[in-house]
Amino acid sequence: xxDAFNEKKITALTDVALITCVVxxxxxxxxxxxxxxxxxxxxxxxxxRGYGVRERLGLLxxxxxxxxxxxxxxxxxxxxxxxxxxxxxAAKMDTPGMGFMYMTxxxxxxxxxxxxxxxxxxxxx
Amino acid sequence: xxxxxxKEQVRYGDYLSRISVSFQKLSYNAITxxxxxxxxxxxxxxxxxxxxxxxxxxxxxLRPYIGSRLEEQLKAVVPLALYLVCFQTLVLRVNIEDxxxxxxxxxxxxxxxxxxMEGLKVGLMPLGEKLGDSLPAKASLPVFIxxxxxxxxxxxxxxxxxxxxxxxGSMIKVENxxxxxxxxxxxxxxxxxxxxxxxxxSAVLGSLRFVHGWGLKPFILIATxxxxxxxxxxxxxxxxxxxxGLAWDCGAVTTGPVTVPIVLSLGIGIARMAGKGDYPLSGxxxxxxxxxxxxxxxxxxxxxxAETVPAEQIIANANTAETSNSHASGNFFERPPFxxxxxxxxxxxxxxxxxLLIVRFVLREKFKEPQIxxxxxxxxxxxxxxxxxxxxxxxxxxxAQYGALAPAAFTRIEGLEGSPLFNWWAGMLAxxxxxxxxxxxxxxxxxxxxxxxxxxxxLTNGVYKKSFLIYSVSFGVGLGVIAGMLKIITGVPxxxxxxxxxxxxxxxxxxxxxxxxxxxxxxxxxxxxxVTVPLVLVMGMGFSGALGxxxxxxxxxxxxxxxILTTLGAGLWIKWKISRSxx
Numbered sequence: 233x234x235d236a237f238n239e240k241k242i243t244a245l246t247d248v249a250l251i252t253c254v255v256x257x258x259x260x261x262x263x264x265x266x267x268x269x270x271x272x273x274x275x276x277x278x279x280x281r282g283y284g285v286r287e288r289l290g291l292l293x294x295x296x297x298x299x300x301x302x303x304x305x306x307x308x309x310x311x312x313x314x315x316x317x318x319x320x321x322a323a324k325m326d327t328p329g330m331g332f333m334y335m336t337x338x339x340x341x342x343x344x345x346x347x348x349x350x351x352x353x354x355x356x357x
Numbered sequence: 358x359x360x361x362x363x364k365e366q367v368r369y370g371d372y373l374s375r376i377s378v379s380f381q382k383l384s385y386n387a388i389t390x391x392x393x394x395x396x397x398x399x400x401x402x403x404x405x406x407x408x409x410x411x412x413x414x415x416x417x418x419l420r421p422y423i424g425s426r427l428e429e430q431l432k433a434v435v436p437l438a439l440y441l442v443c444f445q446t447l448v449l450r451v452n453i454e455d456x457x458x459x460x461x462x463x464x465x466x467x468x469x470x471x472x473x474m475e476g477l478k479v480g481l482m483p484l485g486e487k488l489g490d491s492l493p494a495k496a497s498l499p500v501f502i503x504x505x506x507x508x509x510x511x512x513x514x515x516x517x518x519x520x521x522x523x524x525x526g527s528m529i530k531v532e533n534x535x536x537x538x539x540x541x542x543x544x545x546x547x548x549x550x551x552x553x554x555x556x557x558x559s560a561v562l563g564s565l566r567f568v569h570g571w572g573l574k575p576f577i578l579i580a581t582x583x584x585x586x587x588x589x590x591x592x593x594x595x596x597x598x599x600x601x602g603l604a605w606d607c608g609a610v611t612t613g614p615v616t617v618p619i620v621l622s623l624g625i626g627i628a629r630m631a632g633k634g635d636y637p638l639s640g641x642x643x644x645x646x647x648x649x650x651x652x653x654x655x656x657x658x659x660x661x662x663a664e665t666v667p668a669e670q671i672i673a674n675a676n677t678a679e680t681s682n683s684h685a686s687g688n689f690f691e692r693p694p695f696x697x698x699x700x701x702x703x704x705x706x707x708x709x710x711x712x713l714l715i716v717r718f719v720l721r722e723k724f725k726e727p728q729i730x731x732x733x734x735x736x737x738x739x740x741x742x743x744x745x746x747x748x749x750x751x752x753x754x755x756x757a758q759y760g761a762l763a764p765a766a767f768t769r770i771e772g773l774e775g776s777p778l779f780n781w782w783a784g785m786l787a788x789x790x791x792x793x794x795x796x797x798x799x800x801x802x803x804x805x806x807x808x809x810x811x812x813x814x815x816l817t818n819g820v821y822k823k824s825f826l827i828y829s830v831s832f833g834v835g836l837g838v839i840a841g842m843l844k845i846i847t848g849v850p851x852x853x854x855x856x857x858x859x860x861x862x863x864x865x866x867x868x869x870x871x872x873x874x875x876x877x878x879x880x881x882x883x884x885x886x887x888v889t890v891p892l893v894l895v896m897g898m899g900f901s902g903a904l905g906x907x908x909x910x911x912x913x914x915x916x917x918x919x920x921i922l923t924t925l926g927a928g929l930w931i932k933w934k935i936s937r938s939x940x
Binding site for chain 2: 258285287288289290291292293294295296310324327328329330
């Protein structure tokens, strides 16, 4: 594994999936909690504005916030379906105006991996 | 993953897929529309049909919408009410009078606030923002100044806490303080108009400040010194001495949930137009002026009244008005609670109509979502009507009861057996400390303060923590309430506290940085909200009434002054600590 020219080593994770969940402002924490409880390791939230069902609800649209939170969670493919399911239940996705979520498969991902985990999984060749 | 001990190895993913809910698959292609062609061969733009909702969907959509807003108001109102009720029943051992009426009143306060705040958010605020965005571009400077001024006047009338002046007015004996009585009864509209004019002038000055990028410090000097001078003048005039407390309390009444956001959204729009919107504190300063200039306006009105109308005439007028009032209760709209509802409607309707007319005819702008705007404005009106009812039957009733009974802890009260309950010092200290804690607690929970705290933390790169600001302001409010109560108990004239207090604040201001001046002076105005103001105002009136003192005002004034001192002091202390650590 050791590269003679470059001491620096990058470990890329494979079998990763991205779950993106768009919810109303203030709802992200609940969704993230569900995902973390199901084993998700981290999450990123950013703010956005979104339109969709709100405009088709008429006056009831006031109950749906235009301001959204977009939750990005990277999970392993083994976890993916379970976390996706937990998140969709927590976000009450079956209710009109609550939001939208989807999962995409990722080619690879790089992040910090604790050295002891690396050592356990990749014994020195 | 914990499978080591088992003989048969199962892939974790397989295990998970077994215990999961089965997903039903549906092709999105089956749902999305196909392009339709109009008869002339061009493509018709797609417009989605309205969603058909089941009853359960209504429930699912509305429950979190109503729930979260209800929770917010419950958190603001219930602890305060419980605190007062506990003190009265546990410490003073007196049962609450008319508990059902008060309970219904508080339900109406909470319901009213839920409706009003939501209406403000979806109705009035967007109107204010639209105005702020396009008024400076479409109107000439004089037109702009006139409109800003009128909006300042209008929002003052719409402020929920202004209704409590009425109730406070009914608790004053005309013989003891004729001019104070006049300002709160016959001339009440003039008082509110004077306060409104003060807010209007502040809005204009604050907006001009944005356009020209002037600092706040000179403004504070220009606004504070004449106000203090008028106070000193009023001190020397026996006829209007009693008005000082009211005048300074009016400053706290004005800066509530309607004035602050609407005037701020105007100001921010202007700052954006002037290209100075990047300055993170650009919204600040108007609130400060709006809690100072109205004080001067009310004092000026009192001086004018004292010069033009003799006291004897006011007393005679008030007495005839009282007798005629007791006869005229047959009218439908003068009977409670319809009278209060009508009052609430009269308070908000003018500013709503004025804003609508300006946006429609001066700016000639169309409303993007007219039905949602209409919904918001309707909520504002309904909310204010409901709140006015609750103000009279809930907040004021409980506050007055508590205020009238609290002195029983340390002094003799007519008709209350066993009073004084404790010896003078212990009872007095307990009562005052209790009130101080009330002020502290109500302020810590104030959402507006938490919002300012965030800005401050960002601005100072975390040196001045959000919690630090919240606690220094809350501590100041607590101290202020204590000072106000002591003022009523000891009968020290308010001016003796105000003048040195503001002098000290001005000195601290000179030594503080521009940012802190903004934050400290504004936090004072923001802390006294729509629930605290009526409660404290009426509590003070009841308190002083029980002690046989006429002037029960001044607690709010103190509760506005002390946070300025504590916040400026804390800011200077941090500055000093940083400069020392860099040596």
